[in-house]
Amino acid sequence: xxxxxxxxxxxxxxxxxxxxxxxxxxxxxxxxxxxxxxxxxxxxxxxxxxxxxxxxxxxxxxxxxxxxxxxxxxxxxxxxxxxxxxxxxxxxxxxxxxxxxxxxxxxxxxxxxxxxxxxxxxxxxxxxxxxxxxxxxxxxxxxxxxxxxxxxxxxxxxxxxxxxxxxxxxxxxxxxxxxxxxxxxxxxxxxxxxxxxxxxxxxxxxxxxxxxxxxxxxxxxxxxxxxxxxxxxxxxxxxxxxxxxxxxxxxxxxxxxxxxxxxxxxxxxxxxxxxxxxxxxxxxxxxxxxxxxxxxxxxxxxxxxxxxxxxxxxxxxxxxxxxxxxxxxxxxxxxxxxxxxxxxxxxxxxxxxxxxxxxxxxxxxxxxxxxxxxxxxxxxxxxxxxxxxxxxxxxxxxxxxxxxxxxxxxxxxxxxxxxxxxxxxxx
Numbered sequence: 386x387x388x389x390x391x392x393x394x395x396x397x398x399x400x401x402x403x404x405x406x407x408x409x410x411x412x413x414x415x416x417x418x419x420x421x422x423x424x425x426x427x428x429x430x431x432x433x434x435x436x437x438x439x440x441x442x443x444x445x446x447x448x449x450x451x452x453x454x455x456x457x458x459x460x461x462x463x464x465x466x467x468x469x470x471x472x473x474x475x476x477x478x479x480x481x482x483x484x485x486x487x488x489x490x491x492x493x494x495x496x497x498x499x500x501x502x503x504x505x506x507x508x509x510x511x512x513x514x515x516x517x518x519x520x521x522x523x524x525x526x527x528x529x530x531x532x533x534x535x536x537x538x539x540x541x542x543x544x545x546x547x548x549x550x551x552x553x554x555x556x557x558x559x560x561x562x563x564x565x566x567x568x569x570x571x572x573x574x575x576x577x578x579x580x581x582x583x584x585x586x587x588x589x590x591x592x593x594x595x596x597x598x599x600x601x602x603x604x605x606x607x608x609x610x611x612x613x614x615x616x617x618x619x620x621x622x623x624x625x626x627x628x629x630x631x632x633x634x635x636x637x638x639x640x641x642x643x644x645x646x647x648x649x650x651x652x653x654x655x656x657x658x659x660x661x662x663x664x665x666x667x668x669x670x671x672x673x674x675x676x677x678x679x680x681x682x683x684x685x686x687x688x689x690x691x692x693x694x695x696x697x698x699x700x701x702x703x704x705x706x707x708x709x710x711x712x713x714x715x716x717x718x719x720x721x722x723x724x725x726x727x728x729x730x731x732x733x734x735x736x737x738x739x740x741x742x743x744x745x746x747x748x749x750x751x752x753x754x755x756x757x758x759x760x761x762x763x764x765x766x767x768x769x770x771x772x773x774x775x776x777x778x779x780x781x782x783x784x785x786x787x788x789x790x791x792x793x794x795x796x797x798x799x800x801x802x803x804x805x806x807x808x809x810x811x812x
Contacts, residue, residue: 490790536568570779609640670712704766
């Protein structure tokens, strides 16, 4: 049961979607924002006054904080990092963690109250679009989704070079890995354990941003960006071999490919949804360029003039160059899609590859220098090695329902025993 896409007339002074979100390293989808809710209207006769007021207060705190943070959350994350130092994100994360155990009492042990409250969330991009459901599991899903987006936003802050620094520090890059794993854990849990709790009708009525395919794509995006960080660290290390770099690049291709498979056939509309699809396509093409580059270098190292590996090495390097050019076009399309955005100054993996791939193609590819089509270059490229994926999302579990529900259930049980039966009434 739920009402979707309530199309009331937009009130004066309502939110406007951001036209420009500035520099980004990690794509973070637009927020869904909770609308105010007074639990006493639906649960006032069912629960104690203290519990109803606590639920209302905890959720209102989130409504206020998200409403205040949403504009800066959408704009340049770099400016937000400088202004807030990430403290606002931490405060909002704490507010969500405080609310969730109390909320979970509504779904504990199949509580019939879980379908008595209508929860409403509004699309940050367009506040004409709202989703409302009489389902506490929908509220749980929305909270976990928001926790995942906060983690992705924190990772984005970590992957900006600090003031007057040419690149992101190794410490920040390693810290981002833990944050990405946490985000992936939230999203994986939502797909595996929360969405199945919704009725088939509620699942159909979910906004596309909360659909299982989009959440899986976000989860795989987080894992793909971890491998990108690991590849950057390997590039900077004198101890990392070409084989290690190739394996990382090939794993990165698989994560982005799976993300693309999950999201490419969904109708995401324009704006944030379309931008998300373009981001994944762009990063997939970059990963392919990196994988073919390192594969070509390894084939070139082991080839001789007469060896068939020489032709394969040349084909791999040419494919790397082609995918690199395609990724640049995909990047331009991504940044030109509203809300507008731009790349931060180049550093890390792609800065290295943008410089090395053209040079190595020029110096190492001695054959097939004729102008060939994109299709012919890709068709002649050798097959990339297939490696097992090493990364798994962090294992996330819902917290235990707040102890206040134990007292509440005890009180309700006692009231049911104290209530006179029909037989008692006759005497």
